[in-house]
Amino acid sequence: MKKYDIIFVGSGHANWHAAVTLSQAGKTVAIVEKDKIAGTCTNYGCDPKILLDGPFELLDRLKQYQGIGISDAPKVDWSALMDYKHKAIDPLPIQMAGLFKQLGIDVLMGEGKITGEHTVSVNDQEFEAQNIVIGTGQRAAKLNIPSQNYLHDNRDFLDLKQMPQHITFIGAGVISIEFATMASELGATVEIVEFTDHALGAFDQQSVAKLIQKLKSNGVQFNFNEAVTEVKKDGDQYKVLTNKERTITTDYVVDATGRIANVENLGLENVGIKTTRGGIVVDDHLRTAVKNIYASGDVIDKKIPRLTPTATFESNYIAQQVLGSTEEIKYPAIPSVVYSLPRIAQMGVTPKEAEQSPHYHTQKLPYGKQLLFQYKNELDAEITLVFDQENYLVGASIYGNDAPELINLIAFIIDDRLSANQLNQKIFAFPSASIGIISLISTMLHQD
Numbered sequence: 001m002k003k004y005d006i007i008f009v010g011s012g013h014a015n016w017h018a019a020v021t022l023s024q025a026g027k028t029v030a031i032v033e034k035d036k037i038a039g040t041c042t043n044y045g046c047d048p049k050i051l052l053d054g055p056f057e058l059l060d061r062l063k064q065y066q067g068i069g070i071s072d073a074p075k076v077d078w079s080a081l082m083d084y085k086h087k088a089i090d091p092l093p094i095q096m097a098g099l100f101k102q103l104g105i106d107v108l109m110g111e112g113k114i115t116g117e118h119t120v121s122v123n124d125q126e127f128e129a130q131n132i133v134i135g136t137g138q139r140a141a142k143l144n145i146p147s148q149n150y151l152h153d154n155r156d157f158l159d160l161k162q163m164p165q166h167i168t169f170i171g172a173g174v175i176s177i178e179f180a181t182m183a184s185e186l187g188a189t190v191e192i193v194e195f196t197d198h199a200l201g202a203f204d205q206q207s208v209a210k211l212i213q214k215l216k217s218n219g220v221q222f223n224f225n226e227a228v229t230e231v232k233k234d235g236d237q238y239k240v241l242t243n244k245e246r247t248i249t250t251d252y253v254v255d256a257t258g259r260i261a262n263v264e265n266l267g268l269e270n271v272g273i274k275t276t277r278g279g280i281v282v283d284d285h286l287r288t289a290v291k292n293i294y295a296s297g298d299v300i301d302k303k304i305p306r307l308t309p310t311a312t313f314e315s316n317y318i319a320q321q322v323l324g325s326t327e328e329i330k331y332p333a334i335p336s337v338v339y340s341l342p343r344i345a346q347m348g349v350t351p352k353e354a355e356q357s358p359h360y361h362t363q364k365l366p367y368g369k370q371l372l373f374q375y376k377n378e379l380d381a382e383i384t385l386v387f388d389q390e391n392y393l394v395g396a397s398i399y400g401n402d403a404p405e406l407i408n409l410i411a412f413i414i415d416d417r418l419s420a421n422q423l424n425q426k427i428f429a430f431p432s433a434s435i436g437i438i439s440l441i442s443t444m445l446h447q448d
């Protein structure tokens with residue numbers, strides 16, 4: 001039986017960062033993968049999504065100059081954009097496989113199964129390892145309704161050769177909102193059916209309300225407190241039936257009602273690894289019930305957001321544990337971003353949490369209006385800052401196209417508990433979007 005120091009089941013961000021670090025540290029490493037190398041983010045998630053979003057973001061920025069310098073905006077050619085997506089994304093698993101080979105990491109293609117505390121089987125062949133890391137991620141949930149096979153998921157949407165004229169999204173979470181943004185910008189008619197009374201539950205609802213208004217004005221119809229009960233085929237189209245006795249006639253249905261952990265058929269019961277509905281149960285060292293078997297990334301039952309940077313953080317943490325560290329895992333504040341137009345970002349204490357606690361106070365800044373030149377006439381952009389009683393920044397919610405970049409900058413201010421004086425010791429480029437925000441924040445920050 002071939003022996004390794006460590007075997008990783010799954011090749012996504014939850015695992016490959018640790019695999020690279022450990023092989024560079026002289027460990028013998030294998031990665032087991034049953035689908036495309038590099039996992040969801042690279043092949044079916046963040047990377048293709050942001051690549052397809054690029055031209056839409058550009059057009060959204062052009063709209064800021066509509067009537068004041070720009071008249072005829074260009075149009076997006078979706079099928080050409082899709083060809084470009086394939087050119088850019090399809091080689092990535094091959095490139096990653098090349099990197100692993102160069103580093104001496106064995107890639108074992110097939111379904112990995114835990115057969116014992118130190119053994120993993122792949123295609124009926126057994127391999128032994130001192131440590132095992134389970135990073136098998138999540139998959140799209142499927143609504144339990146008749147005619148499930150008419151429902152599409154993120155993989156299908158991000159591969160669409162042509163944008164359908166009418167699309168129905170089930171669920172008003174991050175995936176639906178991001179995809180609905182692109183579809184509506186292309187001119188598709190979009191309906192979203194959501195069974196709660198709100199969209200994007202984890203984000204500041206005042207920003208979400210502004211975004212919904214904008215999407216509505218672009219032709220997106222929101223149906224809250226409504227559930228899909230059945231989907232029927234009707235010639236080339238579909239009939240989506242809801243519990244409000246409504247029928248939506250549509251060309252394409254995306255089920256984006258959440259994601260579930262890949263814990264089945266993994267042999268976890270062979271060694272007594274515990275799972276819940278949320279995924280694999282781990283301790284504060286990311287160890288499962290079997291101490292030499294870790295779990296990492298989306299497959300963990302966790303309260304923090306399931307994102308690529310959190311999976312990467314966990315992967316880097318596990319590498320250090322295997323190399324001898326004994327520290328328990330401590331997460332910094334985690335930024336979450338919805339890549340809608342405009343973007344919505346959230347980090348640290350939310351405005352809602354702040355409202356409900358005497359320990360925090362908030363300040364809303366309509367920076368789009370205040371920083372007209374830096375923000376290129378993006379008039380509705382705003383940020384809500386949350387401060388603690390000593391006026392250190394502990395949270396921020398942003399509504400604006402620069403939100404992903406600004407929230408990364410704000411991460412330093414929150415994590416390092418920077419004071420106004422510390423910020424003022426630094427020199428930033430001017431004019432720039434970020435310096436405008438820094439200047440505004442520094443007038444409110446803890447003075448020392």
Ligand SMILES: Cc1cc2nc3c(=O)[nH]c(=O)nc-3n(C[C@H](O)[C@H](O)[C@H](O)COP(=O)(O)OP(=O)(O)OC[C@H]3O[C@@H](n4cnc5c(N)ncnc54)[C@H](O)[C@@H]3O)c2cc1C
Pocket residue numbers: 009010011012013014015032033034035036037038039040041042044045046049110111112113135136137138154175262265266296297298299306307308309311339
């Ligand atoms: C549409 C979409 C957009 C997203 N956009 C963003 C974004 O903008 N920003 C962000 O931070 N996050 C985003 N995410 C989330 C991000 O993709 C995940 O958090 C991240 O991929 C988690 O990494 P992971 O390694 O835990 O899981 P995955 O990337 O899912 O990797 C798990 C791997 O394990 C493999 N596997 C499963 N079972 C087995 C088995 N038994 N044997 C062998 N291999 C197995 C799978 O095939 C898969 O390749 C998005 C997700 C989706 C679906």
Ligand SMILES: NC(=O)c1ccc[n+]([C@@H]2O[C@H](COP(=O)([O-])OP(=O)(O)OC[C@H]3O[C@@H](n4cnc5c(N)ncnc54)[C@H](O)[C@@H]3O)[C@@H](O)[C@H]2O)c1
Pocket residue numbers: 143170171172173174175176178193194195196198199200201226227228256257258259305306307336337338339
């Ligand atoms: N920008 C990003 O970071 C990003 C982007 C896309 C995906 N992701 C990842 O994917 C996850 C989001 O996936 P998602 O959007 O599918 O899930 P989600 O949990 O964000 O949203 C699902 C929505 O569907 C609704 N819903 C559930 N059952 C329903 C039903 N029967 N009928 C109608 N509505 C129903 C829920 O109330 C919820 O609003 C994130 O948590 C993250 O892990 C991240």
